[in-house]
Amino acid sequence: MPIDPYIAALLGTVGLAALLPARDTAADVASGASTTAVALLFFLYGARLSTREALEGLRHWRLHLAVLLCTFTLFPLLGLAAEGLVPYVLTPALYSGFLFLTLVPSTIQSSIAFTSMARGNVPAAICAGSFSSLAGIVLTPLLAAGLLGHSAGGFSADSLLKIVLQLLVPFLAGQFLRRWVGPFVARHKRVLGLVDRGSILLVVYTAFSQGMVQGIWHQVSPARLGALLGVEAVLLTVMLTLTWYGAKWLGFGRADRVAIQFAGSKKSLAAGLPMASVLFGAEASLAVLPLMLFHQMQLMVGAVIAKRRSREPAALGTADEEPGATAAAGPVSPPARTAATRTAAGTARRSG
Secondary structure (H helix, E strand, C coil), X not given: CCCCHHHHHHHHHHHHHHHCCCCXXXXXXXXXXXXXXXXXXXXXXXXXXXXXXXXXXXXHHHHHHHHHHHHHHHHHHHHHHHHHHCCCCCCHHHHHHHHHXXXXXXXXXXXXXXXXXXXXXXXXXXXXXXXXXXXXXXXXXXXXXXXXXXXXXXXXXXXXXXXXXXXXXXXXXXXXXXXXXXXXXXXXXXXXXXXXXXXXXXXXXHHHHHHHHHCHHHHCCHHHHHHHHHHHHHHHHHHHHHHHHHHHHCCCCHHHXXXXXXXXXXXXXXXXXXXXHHHHHHHHHHHHHHHHHHHHHHHHXXXXXXXXHHXXXXXXXXXXXXXXCCCCCCCCCHHHHHHHHHHHHHHHHHCC
């Protein structure tokens, strides 16, 4: 399958940092711009999230709890289990990045896109992804500080203050100003999408520039990168299997199982990269590498699975729900599903 255009832009940014890394004064300017970009990014996240819709979605707590447990419990447990691969398969630095990957919240856009393609419960995917992103602002830094220890800054007052000022305060400001900023965000989604991606590219350039200046890339060999890809493939396979059959065991219907599988098996590049820049500092370049690779992998595999599920008889409307199904966020009319399916592939390519 073709590489995601956004991933191509990220790889190009990494190449630019390798050839022309920011040094001295330029590094200070890039670091300040990156910090500002991260704050702007989370302000936009806060302005986009509808508080009313989020509160209404709380009544479907079983499905959302299942996704949250997959994202912030099963994933981290598998990440901790992978410590046995150090140093034989993964280096300590790559393992720190791999463990951080398992702590990142789920995606929103690609979960919605693939759920729509597979004719699953789209409203459930919207709410589940939103709740995961919201919870990740608090849970991801705390889990990283607790599980990664000094490699992520520990529980120092300075690291917690950075998290609050760069991530939580801008997000809450966006929520507070959503009444006035929200309509502008809705009218200029394409422009603000470019701001999102530009901010993340700046974060990547700053992180990888620091890595080049400090020479940490000499620690990674092609064989280690291949091993990392293999470990991530196993991780994705296990989570896709657990979310699908675990949701069935819990009594969810097919449409809800689709939403749980896609929302519960994905990790957000858009949320993870800014968090890594705050938590890891100069070590962020190696920390975000596993997440960047996993992001491309989950998009390719998710597209294949979504297309397969779209051809299942139950997905065609003949038996949309299995006995005992729970509609996590209300029914979706066939016209709405059809319209969502037409735009799903494009949304997945643009998603974080």
